Structure formats: C-alpha cells, structure tokens
Amino acid sequence: MNSLGGIRSWPANWRSTTALMTTTESVRKIPQVLTVAGSDSGAGAGIQADLKVCAARGVYCASVITAVTAQNTRGVQSVHLLPPEFVSEQLKSVLSDFDFDVVKTGMLPSTEIVEVLLQNLSDFPVRALVVDPVMVSTSGHVLAGSSILSIFRERLLPIADIITPNVKEASALLGGVRIETVSDMRSAAKLLHEMGPRFVLVKGGDLPDSSDSVDVYFDGKEFHELRSPRVATRNTHGTGCTLASCIAAELAKGSSMLSAVKVAKRFVDNALDYSKDIAIGSGMQGPFDHFFGLKKDPQSSRCSIFNPDDLFLYAVTDSRMNRKWNRSIVDAVKAAIEGGATIIQLREKEAETREFLEEAKACVDICRSHGVSLLINDRIDIALACNADGVHVGQSDMPVDLVRSLLGPDKIIGVSCKTPEQAHQAWKDGADYIGSGGVFPTNTKANNRTIGLDGLKEVCEASKLPVVAIGGIGISNADSVMQIDAPNLKGVAVVSALFDQDCVLTQAKKLHKTLKDSKREI
Numbered sequence: 001m002n003s004l005g006g007i008r009s010w011p012a013n014w015r016s017t018t019a020l021m022t023t024t025e026s027v028r029k030i031p032q033v034l035t036v037a038g039s040d041s042g043a044g045a046g047i048q049a050d051l052k053v054c055a056a057r058g059v060y061c062a063s064v065i066t067a068v069t070a071q072n073t074r075g076v077q078s079v080h081l082l083p084p085e086f087v088s089e090q091l092k093s094v095l096s097d098f099d100f101d102v103v104k105t106g107m108l109p110s111t112e113i114v115e116v117l118l119q120n121l122s123d124f125p126v127r128a129l130v131v132d133p134v135m136v137s138t139s140g141h142v143l144a145g146s147s148i149l150s151i152f153r154e155r156l157l158p159i160a161d162i163i164t165p166n167v168k169e170a171s172a173l174l175g176g177v178r179i180e181t182v183s184d185m186r187s188a189a190k191l192l193h194e195m196g197p198r199f200v201l202v203k204g205g206d207l208p209d210s211s212d213s214v215d216v217y218f219d220g221k222e223f224h225e226l227r228s229p230r231v232a233t234r235n236t237h238g239t240g241c242t243l244a245s246c247i248a249a250e251l252a253k254g255s256s257m258l259s260a261v262k263v264a265k266r267f268v269d270n271a272l273d274y275s276k277d278i279a280i281g282s283g284m285q286g287p288f289d290h291f292f293g294l295k296k297d298p299q300s301s302r303c304s305i306f307n308p309d310d311l312f313l314y315a316v317t318d319s320r321m322n323r324k325w326n327r328s329i330v331d332a333v334k335a336a337i338e339g340g341a342t343i344i345q346l347r348e349k350e351a352e353t354r355e356f357l358e359e360a361k362a363c364v365d366i367c368r369s370h371g372v373s374l375l376i377n378d379r380i381d382i383a384l385a386c387n388a389d390g391v392h393v394g395q396s397d398m399p400v401d402l403v404r405s406l407l408g409p410d411k412i413i414g415v416s417c418k419t420p421e422q423a424h425q426a427w428k429d430g431a432d433y434i435g436s437g438g439v440f441p442t443n444t445k446a447n448n449r450t451i452g453l454d455g456l457k458e459v460c461e462a463s464k465l466p467v468v469a470i471g472g473i474g475i476s477n478a479d480s481v482m483q484i485d486a487p488n489l490k491g492v493a494v495v496s497a498l499f500d501q502d503c504v505l506t507q508a509k510k511l512h513k514t515l516k517d518s519k520r521e522i
C-alpha cells in the first residue's frame with residue numbers, strides 16, 4: 001500500500017509476519033485477514049463467505065460489517081447500510097488490536113463508508129489490501145451505486161495491491177467501455193492498472209459464449225490468462241467474494257500475488273465442482289461448500305489445489321548436468337521457469353542433505369514468486385523441511401499412502417508407473433498424477449525399462465489420474481508423444497532436453513512452443 005504507509009514495493013519473496021516468526025518466539029501467531037464487507041443472510045456471499053474461506057484455508061479472519069442484506073438464493077430483498085460512524089467504530093476496534101497481514105474489501109455501499117475505511121487504513125497501516133469492487137449482486141441487485149465510482153477510482157484503487165473486478169465492474173470503473181472478449185479484458189486490465197493498483201485480475205466468468213472460465217491477470221508488465229473449464233451448476237453465489245478472500249488468505253500465509261491468485265482460482269473451481277449437485281434454498285443461485293477439502297472421499301479423486309494442466313512442461317533437474325554446465329540449481333530453475341516450465345522437480349541424487357535443503361528453500365521462493373509448483377524427488381524429509389508443494393516417488397521409494405499421510409491432503413504427490421496395475425494402485429493410494437516412461441531410451445536414468453508410445457498409451461487408458469510422459473523426450477519427439485490420443489496425458493517431463501544444454505532458457509522456450517503447437521493440432 002502506498003500513501004497509507006504500508007508496504008508498497010512488495011518484493012517477489014514477500015512473506016507475511018507470520019511466515020517470518022522464528023521458532024524461538026514463545027507465542028504462535030497465525031495469519032490474519034480482516035474483511036470489510038456486507039452481511040449476506042443466506043451466507044453464500046459477503047462476510048459469511050469470507051469467514052468460511054479463511055477458515056478453510058487455515059487463516060484467522062475478523063470482520064467489519066458495512067451493510068446488512070436480507071438475501072437468499074432467490075435474490076436480495078433489502079439492504080440496510082450501517083452508519084459510517086459505526087463502521088468506523090468497528091474498524092478502529094479491530095485495527096487497533098489485531099496485527100492483520102491483509103485487509104480485503106467487499107461491499108462498500110457509500111462514499112462515506114469508503115471515507116471512513118480510508119481514514120482508518122491511514123491511521124492503522126496494513127501490509128496488503130485486496131479490493132473486490134463489489135457493485136452488483138449475482139442476482140442483479142445494485143449493492144454500490146455509480147456515486148461510488150469516483151472515490152473508488154481516485155482514492156481506493158491507487159492504494160490497492162490487487163483489484164478483482166468482474167467484467168461488469170471493470171466496465172463500470174472504466175466509464176462503461178464494452179468488454180466482450182478476452183482481448184477486451186486485457187485492455188481493461190491495462191487501463192485499470194493505470195489507476196494505481198499493483199495487480200489487476202479481471203474475472204471473465206460472465207463472458208458470453210466461452211466454454212472455459214478465463215480470468216486475465218496483469219502485473220503491469222505481463223498478462224496471464226488463467227483458464228479453467230466452466231462448471232455446470234446453479235450454485236455459484238459468492239464466487240467473487242470467495243476468490244478475493246482466498247487471495248487474501250494465501251497472501252497472509254506468505255504467497256506471491258500470482259501464486260495466491262492461482263491457488264484461489266483452483267479453490268473456487270474445486271468448491272464449485274464439489275458442490276455442483278447440492279441443493280440449498282429454492283432459488284436460482286445456490287451457495288457452495290467451502291469446506292469440500294475436509295469432506296472429499298479419499299478413495300475418490302482427491303480435491304486439492306493441484307492443477308493437472310501444470311504438467312504441461314515439467315522440468316526435472318539433475319545435479320550431474322548442472323555441474324557439467326557449471327550452473328547452480330537455482331539458476332537452472334530460474335531459466336527453466338523463464339522459458340515456460342510449468343512445474344519443477346528437484347532430482348538431486350548426489351546432493352548432501354544440508355546443501356540440498358538450502359538450495360531447495362531458495363527454489364521454493366523462486367517458484368512461489370512465479371506461481372509454479374515445486375516438487376522434490378524421493379526425499380520426503382527435504383520436501384517437508386523446505387515446505388515444497390509436493391514430491392515425486394517411484395515404485396521402490398516410500399509407498400504413496402505413507403507419503404500422503406506424512407505430507408497431508410494439500411501436497412502434490414506424483415508416482416512413476418510403467419503398467420496399468422501400478423497406475424490403478426497410485427490412484428487408490430491417493431496420488432495426484434503419474435509419471436509414465438521411459439517412453440524412449442534415456443541416458444539420464446540407468447537401467448530404465450523403455451515402455452514406448454504403446455506402453456504409455458496403455459498406462460494412460462488405465463489411469464484415472466493425469467499423466468506426464470517421461471524418458472528420452474525432447475524437441476524432436478515431443479509432438480509424437482502428445483499425439484497418442486489420450487485426454488489425460490497432460491504434458492512431458494524432461495531432464496537432458498533442458499538441463500544438458502548450453503542454454504536452458506532457449507531450450508525451454510523451444511520445447512514450450514513445440515508442445516503448444518502440438519496441443520493446437522489435437
């Protein structure tokens with residue numbers, strides 16, 4: 001935050017105070033978010049959704065109520081604004097007492113209420129501000145009229161770390177411009193960024209005629225299009241509040257902005273998917289279940305924040321190759337990510353534990369700041385110690401069900417499988433994906449049995465989990481792998497094609513392009 005005196009130039013490795021607590025301190029502080037929003041009597045959106053999201057993500061959430069709505073699954077029947085002085089009392093009460101990592105705003109129904117918010121944030125600076133510029137309810141009820149627009153544009157947006165408008169809100173903030181395509185969303189994100197927020201996420205859930213839900217993220221330099229398949233459900237009430245609160249919760253835990261946004265989008269997708277058949281209320285817009293993570297049957301497809309599309313270009317490091325080319329693991333990982341790697345595995349077979357742990361920690365920071373997951377090969381201890389996103393294990397490593405019990409439900413677990421039986425077992429044991437190979441002969445792994453494209457296809461057909469192909473894959477043959485006609489084959493994992501090369505960045509870019517071209521052909 002800028003003029004309010006909090007952190008403005010948020011470094012890539014920003015961590016909440018909670019993440020910085022040392023073990024020598026006797027008290028345990030948990031990440032804290034403050035939501036400033038309206039109450040929804042139906043509890044699908046607003047304050048009630050914010051509290052549920054934060055609880056589901058392991059973050060404490062305090063609440064300042066700006067308005068009380070009489071609302072259910074049929075719509076908003078009436079709205080009662082709280083007096084600005086009383087909103088100010090609530091703000092003073094909690095801001096003077098708690099040490100919030102992040103403040104998230106939702107329904108700010110009057111200029112006077114925005115004024116008191118700004119005054120309190122100036123009196124009690126906070127580390128980060130997430131602004132969800134709520135204007136209209138899902139059912140179409142106006143929750144903040146156009147009189148609010150100028151104070152949003154001139155005073156609130158400039159101090160926000162991220163704003164999360166949907167296309168209607170983005171259009172209103174920009175004076176009514178038409179936003180009908182992803183290209184329009186990109187232009188809108190750029191114009192909104194010029195109003196001062198550090199990051200902009202324009203949500204495209206309401207765009208007509210798209211089978212995917214596409215959100216556009218802009219950091220002032222680069223655009224990211226975050227896509228996910230649309231979930232067919234009536235239970236979508238509260239998605240906007242949920243997304244913004246989840247971003248706030250992840251930031252409070254120490255995530256980078258991109259990583260927080262990706263986690264939040266997956267959280268919403270998973271919640272919608274889990275709740276698509278539930279029936280609460282008789283109206284058209286039902287709420288969804290934020291606590292799906294606690295309820296999912298472990299024998300069925302586990303709900304986690306893992307996105308199978310991240311397997312697209314899977315870079316696996318190799319200590320011997322790094323030594324040969326005189327590069328550190330950190331430099332190798334940075335170059336791979338810059339070239340388009342979508343997930344990283346540290347496969348450091350010869351590293352000493354102490355040194356490996358330090359390097360793994362540095363790689364976790366780099367990967368988090370880019371929103372890319374980092375897995376550790378074989379070493380559950382290292383994965384736990386550096387708080388990696390998960391591990392990859394083989395058939396002779398620690399059994400997957402034991403790995404799952406050690407790492408918990410949120411971590412990503414990959415397992416190597418050469419046969420349909422192994423693929424079935426991996427699913428039963430709670431893995432998230434399987435790595436299948438060697439598709440072609442390789443010099444990187446000694447005595448590795450080659451299963452060929454036919455063997456890969458057989459494993460894919462038997463697997464209920466997403467699959468990444470591995471073994472002897474590079475620019476010249478990646479296309480033949482991606483063309484085997486298996487919908488759950490999500491990408492290729494490569495070692496030498498990236499790391500036994502003079503320039504990791506160039507090779508990663510080339511391989512990424514090859515994979516994109518083959519995806520277009522499928």
Ligand SMILES: Cc1ncc(COP(=O)(O)OP(=O)(O)O)c(N)n1
Pocket residue numbers: 314316345347377378392393394395396397414415416434435436445468470493
């Ligand atoms: C993505 C991916 N797939 C397979 C492997 C091989 O794992 P494993 O069989 O345990 O062999 P090592 O890598 O430990 O030699 C992998 N690492 N990654």
Ligand SMILES: Cc1nc(C(=O)O)sc1CCOP(=O)(O)O
Pocket residue numbers: 316416435436437438439441442443444445448470471472473493494495496497
């Ligand atoms: C680590 C690994 N696992 C394999 C398997 O078949 O499970 S093949 C392999 C090595 C892959 O290296 P490259 O991309 O250099 O061929």
Ligand SMILES: [Mg+2]
Pocket residue numbers: 377378392393394397
């Ligand atoms: Mg192994």
